[in-house]
Amino acid sequence: MAQDSPFIVDADWLEKRLGEPGLTIIDASWYLPAQKRDARAEYDAAHIPGARFLDQDAVSDPDSKLPHTLASPQHFAQYVGSMGVSADDTIVVYDGPGLFSAPRAWWMFRVMGVFQVYILNGGFDRWKAEGRPVTSEPTKIAPSVFYADFDAGRVVSLDEMRRIVDSHESQIADARSAGRFAGTDPEPRPGVRSGHMPGAHNVPITSLAENGELLPKDRLRKVIEDAGIDLSKPVVTSCGSGITAAAITLALETLGHTDNRLYDGSWTEWGGLGDTPVVTGKE
Template sequence: MSNETSRFVVSADWLRNELGKPDLRVVDASYYLPAHARDANAEYKAGHVPGAVRFDHDKIADHSVPLPHTVPSPDLFAAEVGKLGIGADDRIVIYDGFGFWSAPRAWWLFRIMGARNVFVLDGGLDGWKAAGLPLEAEVPHYDAKIFKADFDQGRVVDLETMRDIVSSGAMQIADARAAGRFTGTEPEPRAGMRSGHMPGARNVPVGSLSEGGKLKSLTELRQILETAGVDLSRPVVTSCGSGVTAAAITLALESLGHTDNKLYDGSWSEWGSRQDTSVVTGAAELVKK
């Protein structure tokens, strides 16, 4: 494996040269935790990549469940992104502030809903700003499009399926939370939630996959995953705090040609808040099955 980069990322220079082309849509999918002390909507209004529309993870979600930003129905997703002027055949470039935090979640959502030409901006908006590239505060308005959703529901794992995976070991579990939360030495940011991890899970902290907001090379990604105990020849389900940063592991896997993966949408917000789920603490035991 060479040091080539993922086929799912584009550089700021590439995007700058493509801005304004009719088949391109740029999407600001920034999302932050309270600890980040950043307001994604306010930052978008203050200045975004020219032509970028705003994708709100909490708005385009299934509000019939108590969990945060759960995968929406295909009809809701199609209606909301269609209003933004996005079609399933468009080239879609997604970014967040940090680079690889919440953008991969939107990348994953668009892909499981049927879009294929979906990419993440390497370096994110912070990198774009640091390079002195142009911003605009005006909110763009595009003609609405019909987004023809082709939902791949098999890529989304629910609670009962996750219980089966944990008990059977049929899939490897890759958890994107920080090491302290994974091992149980640090509390969860959400009240009333246990820290620790699912039995058998491997820890792949989201921050380990990028540097300076840019996704690491394929060689580095492979090494990170394998060092964590992830066997790239076997199926993987990704997880995190609330289903957002799990998608960064998904993007890393797909970049390496690993397509037998799913994402646990409820993630630790669901698993860690229940009293009938198994939680273990300490470092993962790297035992080959």
């Protein structure tokens, strides 16, 4: 599965290359508060040899009131440079379950001009289950200079999102669960309304993967088209806070759909405001 995605590498490929110069491995694990898991502590206890930890909170905009807002190119470059990451590296990102928060890191690097970035098939959970090398030893890091080449056109602002909802100029694909999308389940963040943007289509992140692997192209296409998305037209992806929306971006790009952007504020921003339209129900 997922071997037909140009953005996925398998564990055999990575294990054979452990320790190679120019290969950077990044643990980009992040979990919802309700999951009560500490991604950093789990990394410290066990990680792929040579992996560095990318804190999804620390790499975000420190001045934003919203969670996980994409940082300025300067902040991003400073943060990943302190991790010893160079824009010339081949980067492999992973998370615990395989396709949850790793796509966000993949997307951020691409928005910042790095395209030789890939996601580990099956994630760290499968890596461990297969008995592959793990360590608790801290990775030795030599800080480097990271040069960001920011593509602002791949990121949607609140003002743009308001216009898109009114004009229907782009389709909206929401990665949240069906219950949160429909408004039958509460949002995990206080003060955020339940429901979705008018005209949005629900593409839950769980529908895009199986056992931590991105679905093959034929099944991906069916899932996305069954959700009402026309792959010949522009798409804006969204989710709760901008993390899992990137999994839809990954799926779209895998299918050759490049006319897509990500609404970075996502539902935390939209649902947290009092003047944005919100609807409930499956559609």
